[in-house]
Amino acid sequence: MAAGFLTFVALNFACLCVSGNLASGKRSFSIDYKNNCFLKDDQPFQYISGSIHYSRIPQYYWKDRLLKMYMTGLxxxxxxxxxxxxEGAQGVYNFTGDRDLEHFLNLANQTGLLVILRPGPYICAEWEMGGLPAWLLQKPNIILRSADTDYLQAVSNWFAVLLPKIKPWLYINGGNIISVQVENEYGSYYACDYNYMRHLxxxxxxxxxxxxxxxxTDGNTDKExxxxxLEGLYATVDFGTDTNISEAFKRQRRFEPRGPLVNSEFYTGWLDHWGDQxxxxxxxKVSKVLGEMLTMGANVNMYMFEGGTNFGYWNGADHDRRFRSVVTxxxxxxxLSEAGDPTEKLLAIRDVIKQxxxxxxxxxxPATPKFAYGFVTLKKVGSVSALLSTLSPMGPVQSHYPLTFEEMKQYYGYMLYRTTLPRDLSEPTPLISPxxxxxxxxxxxxxxxxxGLLQRDTALVMNVTxxxxxxxxxLVENMGRVNFGSKINDYKGLLSNLILGKDVLTDWKIYSLDIDGAITGGWPHSARKQSNPPMKKELSFGPNLYMGTFPPNGxxxxxxxxxxxxxxxxxWINGMxxxxxxPARGPQQTLYVPGPLLSSNQPNNITVLELEGAPAHLRVLFMDRPQLNATTDKS
Structure with missing residues (x-):
């Protein structure tokens, strides 16, 4: 071991050896600056924690995942x-079902797990817009994550709803929340607005x-x-397996000379973008570095302990040199795997914690049971353009120039822009997003x-006739808003005019597509007559919807x-x-289907929106294992 590492062990191991005051009977959780540790009920306390996102796991499985974390030794x-x-729409709140935060906290409490809560308002997390609601962008000049008046008002309104729900769950009030993070990795954001942090x-x-x-919590650099x-908020650091531990904690010590060492995000893995390996x-690596940090008396949270799934449209995106969307x-x-299965890594971590x-x-x-239901053949319902009366029942909005998703107050999914060709185009003519x-x-x-298609940053021209x-x-697809960095003001749709040859395209009919609403309502399976247009070869390409069922098997x-x-x-399966x-881009080749979503005694409905081109066989396959690592095309 390096001399620096041994010095840190000596300086911080004292916390584990100091006996606290006699318990007064009152629950407490605090920082002992003298002995460099946390105190829980006046006794020295070191937490070994793991990150889990209730928003990425069906409620049915919350207890299973929490129990596995507890049995690992967390x-x-x-x-x-x-x-x-x-708060998907401004002023409309949902804390039910898979959004029942208090039920999740209660299950954790029953399991014997304390909670380190990170309520944002910004969370990053590779989540759509870093957890910020897209309706904030209706204010076109809003400066997110700053002391901007409109932003602060929205945050204050949200916290006036959320934080009173949290207060009874604080450990000092009889619950299990021992600490609460203010904002998230704010040092990585360009604004560096201390007035904003003071307001929070x-x-x-x-x-x-x-x-x-x-x-x-901030990254392991001086700038971050x-x-x-901010004074009055305990400063912690985050880093992964390739970081010099003693140097990282020395940096925390420069900002917090006394108190517990804390790695709030110790990376057990990493995220994937489409096209990545x-x-x-x-x-x-994980076992070695975890053991070294625990030896130092450090408090460690492993990010992630179970990641889960970006169901629906909840995946985020990054934009450094170009826009890159996070996989499902x-x-x-x-x-714990995406499906909550214990892995070799979990068992190794448990062996470390035992020490x-x-x-x-x-x-x-054990792992939840899996089943390979086999092949299901789908049939075509119709093209998106032919189904607008079902998918956009309110009809179009007419506008001389294109409107964004935010201006249309449709924040996720898909929107269709319709116009007409201004002149004959007998030769291929460039359609440009200048x-x-x-x-x-x-x-x-x-x-x-x-x-063909136009794509942000990479395909700004195509030819039409x-x-x-x-x-x-x-048809414009929102692939998830940027969740990190300076470009989180990520508007969607057609943000500027399209030019066809020398003509600016105007006079648009813009259709907000509520595909999810139609499918949740039972369509297309509940429709009396299915749309089966003549199957010309070209109709297999472009945005089309397909449907199928597979029978129950108990x-x-x-x-x-x-x-x-x-x-x-x-x-979508059974409306979800x-x-x-x-799959053409990869690396992810399979989608996780939680068992509770399926019916054991009724037909299960599958609906697929294929955007570019379906195979002639129109088959999909239900397997008993995932495939997450087969990149076939990086274009």
């Missing part, structure tokens, strides 16, 4: 609260009281720690014939859906949006 879990998951601190203190341990920390962090799976190479604290007796709960205004992918058809007056349909077990030779799109598929 004494705490770390939890994000995604604002947009609970005031809100947290007002609603949660003066005795609550509030903390910040400088802009992300599937990320891996070796079990050996949030497996994260975590100790530092007693772990619960008894076996690790200001890179397609956010994020636009699927272009003329008179129902698919002609046709005759004057032909209908031009442009089981409702987890399974994995593979869309071999399908191109890109979205899948499983998320995006894109």
């Amino acid at each position: 004494n705490a879990v770390q939890v994000y609260v995604p604002w947009n998951f609970h 601190q005031t809100l947290f203190r007002f609603f949660l009281g003066e005795d609550t341990v509030l903390f910040t 720690m400088t802009c992300g920390t 599937h990320a891996r962090v070796t079990t050996e 799976s949030y497996d994260y190479d975590a100790p 530092f604290r007693d772990i619960p007796a008894g076996p690790m709960p 200001l890179n205004g397609v956010h994020d992918r636009a699927y272009v058809s003329v008179n129902g014939v698919y002609q 046709g005759h004057q007056g032909d209908t031009v349909d442009i 089981l409702s077990w987890d399974t994995f859906l593979k869309l071999n030779e399908w191109t890109k799109g979205q899948v 949006n499983l998320g995006r598929y894109w």
